[in-house]
Amino acid sequence: MDEQGQPSAALLLIGDELLSGRTQDKNFPVIAKFLTERGIDLCEVRVVSDVENDIVAAVNALRQRYTYVLTTGGIGPTHDDITADAIAKAFGVEIIEHPQAVKSLHQLFTEIGVEPNEARMRMARVPDGAELLINEKIKAPGFRIDNVFVMAGVPHIMVLMLEVVGDLVEGGAVMLSRSVRIERGEGDLAMPLADIQSRYGDVAIGSYPFKENGVFGANIVLRGRDETMLIAALAEVEKLV
Amino acid sequence: MDEQGQPSAALLLIGDELLSGRTQDKNFPVIAKFLTERGIDLCEVRVVSDVENDIVAAVNALRQRYTYVLTTGGIGPTHDDITADAIAKAFGVEIIEHPQAVKSLHQLFTEIGVEPNEARMRMARVPDGAELLINEKIKAPGFRIDNVFVMAGVPHIMVLMLEVVGDLVEGGAVMLSRSVRIERGEGDLAMPLADIQSRYGDVAIGSYPFKENGVFGANIVLRGRDETMLIAALAEVEKLV
Numbered sequence: 001m002d003e004q005g006q007p008s009a010a011l012l013l014i015g016d017e018l019l020s021g022r023t024q025d026k027n028f029p030v031i032a033k034f035l036t037e038r039g040i041d042l043c044e045v046r047v048v049s050d051v052e053n054d055i056v057a058a059v060n061a062l063r064q065r066y067t068y069v070l071t072t073g074g075i076g077p078t079h080d081d082i083t084a085d086a087i088a089k090a091f092g093v094e095i096i097e098h099p100q101a102v103k104s105l106h107q108l109f110t111e112i113g114v115e116p117n118e119a120r121m122r123m124a125r126v127p128d129g130a131e132l133l134i135n136e137k138i139k140a141p142g143f144r145i146d147n148v149f150v151m152a153g154v155p156h157i158m159v160l161m162l163e164v165v166g167d168l169v170e171g172g173a174v175m176l177s178r179s180v181r182i183e184r185g186e187g188d189l190a191m192p193l194a195d196i197q198s199r200y201g202d203v204a205i206g207s208y209p210f211k212e213n214g215v216f217g218a219n220i221v222l223r224g225r226d227e228t229m230l231i232a233a234l235a236e237v238e239k240l241v
Numbered sequence: 242m243d244e245q246g247q248p249s250a251a252l253l254l255i256g257d258e259l260l261s262g263r264t265q266d267k268n269f270p271v272i273a274k275f276l277t278e279r280g281i282d283l284c285e286v287r288v289v290s291d292v293e294n295d296i297v298a299a300v301n302a303l304r305q306r307y308t309y310v311l312t313t314g315g316i317g318p319t320h321d322d323i324t325a326d327a328i329a330k331a332f333g334v335e336i337i338e339h340p341q342a343v344k345s346l347h348q349l350f351t352e353i354g355v356e357p358n359e360a361r362m363r364m365a366r367v368p369d370g371a372e373l374l375i376n377e378k379i380k381a382p383g384f385r386i387d388n389v390f391v392m393a394g395v396p397h398i399m400v401l402m403l404e405v406v407g408d409l410v411e412g413g414a415v416m417l418s419r420s421v422r423i424e425r426g427e428g429d430l431a432m433p434l435a436d437i438q439s440r441y442g443d444v445a446i447g448s449y450p451f452k453e454n455g456v457f458g459a460n461i462v463l464r465g466r467d468e469t470m471l472i473a474a475l476a477e478v479e480k481l482v
């Protein structure tokens with residue numbers, strides 16, 4: 001829980017290909033939206049490479065600090081998929097073959113007519129004590145251990161796993177937001193905005209400048225869980241238009 | 242320097258709007274490419290909200306670990322722009338008005354015909370000892386203190402500042418990369434790839450699966466600084482096509 005008694009979350013994106021700039025992550029905004037809709041505050045995101053110690057350190061830092069940790073990437077069959085092992089190490093538990101995952105993978109491999117070789121069966125390995133993130137649409141499952149949810153990095157598979165995560169996390173009061181577009185420079189808006197912010201502590205007021213066709217302006221975004229306060233702050237910001 | 246004696250870097254993206262999912266970051270891939278081209282290993286990225294303690298903790302963790310830390314966001318004129326103060330706090334120094342920044346901002350405000358009010362002049366504030374990231378195209382500067390480079394979050398301004406950063410960082414041997422597209426499932430490729438990887442320790446081999454029009458396959462990406470080794474490993478991977 002964070003300062004407002006709301007569930008909090010961190011996201012850990014795992015993969016060299018993200019850090020090299022070769023692949024652009026698509027999961028972060030999807031997961032951010034998923035959490036926001038459930039009233040879970042996404043407080044931090046980290047991107048780390050496929051290096052076991054780095055994954056272990058990040059998981060242990062984040063799982064102690066936030067209600068939930070979601071990870072993406074590194075749970076496939078190849079040698080560079082080391083997330084399950086790293087999570088087991090972070091929790092100090094053995095890695096095992098999960099019987100339900102073995103069954104589901106065998107079914108998949110029979111369906112698509114491939115051999116259940118050692119590499120493919122690697123995808124059944126989870127930390128001891130983990131619960132699968134699986135449903136009829138997911139054959140190679142993700143898993144959850146304690147407050148850490150481990151998902152695939154491939155976006156269309158991640159989305160399937162995120163649906164399962166949705167059934168396992170407890171949401172909070174949803175953060176409400178309103179935004180106002182003002183075609184005045186931030187330098188003019190800054191002092192009145194600071195004044196409004198000082199009087200509405202429970203509403204977070206952000207200012208995001210833009211320049212379009214030579215026009216300077218800012219989108220003012222108000223976020224809060226108390227609708228009455230939010231509407232009152234909004235009315236004050238609208239006077240600046 | 243990292244394990245290979247190469248300069249390393251971390252990126253810190255600052256802003257509530259990124260974590261809420263409202264705004265999608267555009268700076269990460271640009272900065273990843275910039276660093277990769279200079280032989281600087283981007284080892285970690287973090288995204289934190291506009292909360293002073295969170296920024297301070299992240300900056301202090303990252304600046305001790307990596308050769309360079311680059312940050313984006315939170316250096317505008319509004320109350321939610323708290324990055325300069327947080328960086329000063331991280332370094333345990335006072336915040337001052339930088340004379341050259343004051344001069345540059347006055348020039349800007351005269352040109353665009355606005356009053357140099359207190360909010361606008363906030364953009365001249367930097368941690369004591371900081372050097373500006375400025376050139377003739379940048380009027381509201383970023384700054385550098387020690388190994389930390391602080392840039393704007395607005396992408397077209399960030400890019401201008403990144404050019405200045407390019408003159409201040411020392412690159413390393415550039416990471417070379419090759420990729421091979423193989424239309425076979427990862428489960429078939431995993432064991433031969435692991436074997437190749439075990440014999441080419443200085444080449445990082447990553448496997449990134451795809452499914453296009455019903456065809457399963459993987460892009461195999463090889464990365465390394467020794468061209469001879471890279472080409473040798475590549476030749477082995479190409480035999481798997």
